[in-house]
Amino acid sequence: MSKKPVNNFEKLLDKHHLKKTGPRLQVLTMLSSKTVATSQPDLENIMVDVDRVTLYRILNTFEEKGIIHKVFDLNGTANYAMCSSKCDEDHHHDEHLHFNCTSCKNVYCLDDLELPPITLPNGFKVQGFTLYANGLCPKCNQTSEKK
Amino acid sequence: MSKKPVNNFEKLLDKHHLKKTGPRLQVLTMLSSKTVATSQPDLENIMVDVDRVTLYRILNTFEEKGIIHKVFDLNGTANYAMCSSKCDEDHHHDEHLHFNCTSCKNVYCLDDLELPPITLPNGFKVQGFTLYANGLCPKCNQTSEKK
DNA sequence: TTAAGTGCAAAATCTTTGCAAATGT
DNA sequence: ACATTTGCAAAGATTTTGCACTTAA
Numbered sequence: 001m002s003k004k005p006v007n008n009f010e011k012l013l014d015k016h017h018l019k020k021t022g023p024r025l026q027v028l029t030m031l032s033s034k035t036v037a038t039s040q041p042d043l044e045n046i047m048v049d050v051d052r053v054t055l056y057r058i059l060n061t062f063e064e065k066g067i068i069h070k071v072f073d074l075n076g077t078a079n080y081a082m083c084s085s086k087c088d089e090d091h092h093h094d095e096h097l098h099f100n101c102t103s104c105k106n107v108y109c110l111d112d113l114e115l116p117p118i119t120l121p122n123g124f125k126v127q128g129f130t131l132y133a134n135g136l137c138p139k140c141n142q143t144s145e146k147k
Numbered sequence: 148m149s150k151k152p153v154n155n156f157e158k159l160l161d162k163h164h165l166k167k168t169g170p171r172l173q174v175l176t177m178l179s180s181k182t183v184a185t186s187q188p189d190l191e192n193i194m195v196d197v198d199r200v201t202l203y204r205i206l207n208t209f210e211e212k213g214i215i216h217k218v219f220d221l222n223g224t225a226n227y228a229m230c231s232s233k234c235d236e237d238h239h240h241d242e243h244l245h246f247n248c249t250s251c252k253n254v255y256c257l258d259d260l261e262l263p264p265i266t267l268p269n270g271f272k273v274q275g276f277t278l279y280a281n282g283l284c285p286k287c288n289q290t291s292e293k294k
Numbered sequence: 295t296t297a298a299g300t301g302c303a304a305a306a307t308c309t310t311t312g313c314a315a316a317t318g319t
Numbered sequence: 320a321c322a323t324t325t326g327c328a329a330a331g332a333t334t335t336t337g338c339a340c341t342t343a344a
Binding site for chain 1: 298
């Protein structure tokens with residue numbers, strides 16, 4: 001008989017038939033604690049005890065399972081963030097706005113924002129949208145406004 | 148006295164105080180001939196006589212000067228396309244829709260499409276938008292429709 | 295017990311840097 | 320002639336692969 005999940009992260013791993021290992025729980029804890037998407041290098045620096053290769057594999061697995069999603073920042077670096085509850089293995093609900101702060105470089109996932117419908121020229125069959133905005137996030141904007 | 152430009156590409160290089168070299172003209176010819184953005188690896192395969200490093204440097208220079216712009220595809224690979232006439236050194240007009248075809252992998256720059264305005268939550272100061280759509284391009288869509 | 299996951303070593307890529315030779319003006 | 324640009328070699332960085340050891344179930 002299998003061990004009972006003791007928290008949400010363990011439940012999440014259970015749900016996707018993934019073993020509840022230390023590195024995986026660390027990744028989940030890390031990503032959940034942040035409101036911004038985190039790059040692989042950043043995660044690597046934070047979780048120094050986890051092998052880099054393991055991190056690559058965990059991030060790939062999580063992305064395939066729809067646990068996290070990958071968003072590229074202005075430099076083309078992959079950043080990872082927890083998926084909203086609407087995501088599953090078959091369909092990623094990552095059609096929300098991603099905001100790249102040009103000052104602090106953080107990537108914000110603005111899940112709640114309502115996006116206006118966009119129509120494409122005839123012939124194009126759209127499967128999904130990804131929308132990025134860049135500029136100053138509230139924190140950096142505030143700082144730059146101070147006299 | 149400087150050599151007279153014999154075509155638009157040479158004029159373009161002149162305008163940005165760049166020497167009219169073979170590799171640079173090749174890049175301009177290549178990118179202009181395509182309606183889709185081209186990745187660095189693709190360019191590399193086509194222009195086999197040009198050194199890879201030279202290509203990197205040319206693409207960087209052109210991007211800085213506002214001659215081409217860089218767009219990342221679904222895999223985070225950089226793709227390059229000629230800028231519209233609205234681009235200059237100070238301001239890139241690349242806020243148009245980029246379409247990634249999931250079948251042929253081509254990246255289309257849909258310059259002409261009218262984009263609806265998008266409002267962000269308070270505090271965010273937007274400097275620019277980048278919008279991607281993915282799905283099937285007209286060519287691939289057509290093929291898949293045939294019975 | 296055993297399939298899945300991890301860590302290490304090493305390969306394969308991708309990108310940047312330094313410098314001498316070549317080239318445009 | 321001279322500053323720019325190129326090509327080559329080599330360094331650095333990033334990502335992938337193979338395999339033996341470990342661990343969750």
